[in-house]
Amino acid sequence: MTDLIEALRTPAADAGTGAVSIGMEVARVDGRDKVTGQARYAAEHPARDLLYGVVVNATIPRGRIEAIHAGAALAMDGVVEVITHLNRPRIRSFDIFYKDMTAPGGSPFRPLYDDRVAYSGQPVALVVAESFEAAREAARLVEVVYAPEPYATSLLEQRANAHKPSRLKAGYAPPPEPKGHADQVWERAAVRIEAEYYSGVEHHNPLELFASTVIRGADGHLTIYDKTQSSQNSRWYVSHVFGLSKDKVTVRNPYVGGAFGSGLRPQYQLPLAVMAALKLERSVRVVLTRQQMFTFGHRPETLQRLRLAADPDGTLSAIIHEAIAETSRMEDYVEVVVNWSGELYACEHIRLGYNLVDLDHASPMDMRAPGAAHGVHALEVAMDELSYALKMDPLALRLKNYAEIDPTHGLPYSTKQLRECYLQGARRFGWDQRPPEPGAMREGRELIGWGMATGIWDAMQMFARASAVLHADGQLVVSSAASDIGTGTYTAMAIIAAAAMGLPLEQVRFQLGDSTLPVAPIEGGSSHVATVGSAVQGVCEKLQKTLFKLARKVDGSPLAKARFADVEFADSRIRLSARPDVGVALTEVMAASGEQRLEEKYMMLPNMLKQMKYQRATHSAVFCEVRVDPEFGTVRVTRVVSAVAAGRIINARTARSQIIGGVVWGIGQALHEETFCDHRLGRFMNHNLAEYHVSVNADIHDIDVIFVEEDDRIVSRIGAKGVGEIGLVGVSAAVCNAIYHATGRRVRSTPMTPDKVMRP
Structure with missing residues (x-):
């Protein structure tokens, strides 16, 4: 919303006048239409x-x-x-x-x-x-x-009936085979912890209601x-x-x-x-x-059991992570809940397990950071518990077990700047001032606690097509059947195209949201920029080459003997890289060619043979401060620093907005959001925004976002990954860990409501 208000206050030209480049802060090109009511929804x-x-x-x-x-x-x-x-x-x-x-x-x-x-x-x-x-x-x-x-609607009552997924969806990766001898190592470990973590049902509540106008x-x-x-x-x-x-x-x-x-x-x-x-x-x-x-899909109710073992110096020796989640009787909805525990930390002995319980609910469905929102929460709270058992700083424990290669599959990372996320986030937060003992900080009647957690999410890429049309007046229209669910797709794609063609942003229009446009995947999994953005880059590169050939044919062209490698597109011109004053305007090229429009099409296919050789992920480090009233059990999250490594950032403004939104969601997951089922009726009861609690303005304080420099050409040709989900992952765990640091009370179920925080 902040971006939209700025777009209304600022002249539209400020969002797109002059040269643009990847990573700039650019106001949403669709912002004015949204805040003035010109944008029409379903x-x-x-x-x-x-x-x-x-x-x-x-x-x-x-x-x-x-x-x-x-x-x-x-x-x-x-x-x-x-x-x-x-x-x-x-x-x-x-x-x-x-x-x-x-x-x-x-x-x-x-x-x-x-x-x-x-x-x-x-x-x-x-x-x-x-x-x-x-x-x-x-x-x-x-x-x-x-x-x-x-009927049956209670996961906890039906947990004995859990079974392995029998009907797997495409794209689901079952837990890998056990590595080493995790159970035996855990049994004889010098330091070990064991705990269960419960997560209640959450429902999506986007502002726009579901609607179809036929x-x-x-x-x-x-x-x-x-x-x-x-x-x-x-x-x-x-x-x-x-x-x-x-x-x-x-x-x-x-x-x-x-x-x-x-x-x-x-x-x-x-x-x-x-x-x-x-x-x-x-x-x-x-x-x-x-x-x-x-009355349709939701984040599934989940019960997890985690066992961690370590040597006295903090070296992880065993990770055992098992989860039971709900599904419907119609479908086996599955999530990658436990797999993250085999990817984050170096460990020689890992066993992961995942089972389902059939309930008489609608099928659960993907909800921002599906699987990771629950799975990483449990792992990161368990790591915090282990740090206290070892009398070791939580950040030091994570650095001690930093994985240089993927622990489960033995693959190198395409890029991984997680260590830098830890260091920059800790420095910005002031982590070195944290007292190790719980309950050591207080201001007035409130206890103060500091906690941290790691975040991880897949860096995915699918396939997409894009078309680009350059008109005689220098206007560029790029099209793909992408979607913009508020993530800034309109703006990000326009930036990529404008930067590639050397055009000011106001001369570039990106068309999306129409099934007749070139094929694009579902906007999900934080993959849209890496996928559609790469298609946009690809079609612009084809258009560049077409224009360069025409530019060489312009009468008296200073580029007649140039090679494509010698030129660049900037200031609405094709010019020599070594001599920027020598070049030809794009409108001049179009006029000389006699064409009213030039069109190119491009199909972007991921290089799977290359990508499969790497573990591809985004990473983050989340640092959190809470203030807890010990008498009422109320928790205020007063400060969050989220340091994120997600490849090249296309638009720093909307990317930051995505991370902030994810942090707000994480606070909601930690403290507020849960849908309650009355099992006597088999029905969700708090099906409204009066009783289904979400974070509001008064719940949100300082959120500081750091983008750690990263450029991943394995994941995408533009070096970008995605920021939609990574902002959420790890936030609820950081809040939980901060509550423990403030109170000495460990809450192992979300949301962490006052009754749980007060409970001995």
């Missing part, structure tokens, strides 16, 4: 004769629908239809869609498919009316008769504005599920008001809106309420 696109759909949700956790009585709803003025499993349009298999990296193994949930109820909150009907108000009132009148069946054209073409992290993902889904030709469906998501993983897969409002549009041959909008935002 529920804000107008359509003639628009109908409104409101979902009716199941009130039991498991069973069958015996009857749906919709007469009272249909009798209301303005109500057009009540769609159920009995009268919906024909659909094809949903299973065909779920083959991408975001899909759990198994059979996905099918809205209005049959009479089965798989979880409380499942959509069982869609009321469609001429107005939203009429549809919502009518939805209250739909009566559903159920035949309940036995605009039906006269020829039957569907233009869909969807809240999604991939327009092409949603188009693929709609065309395959409903048997529509892909040229009959266009999906757009030019602006997305946050998602955090909740938009990786299409949510149920999309197929429901399409069903209604096809059945009624009208345009339809379906918007979920805030309460309904709690």
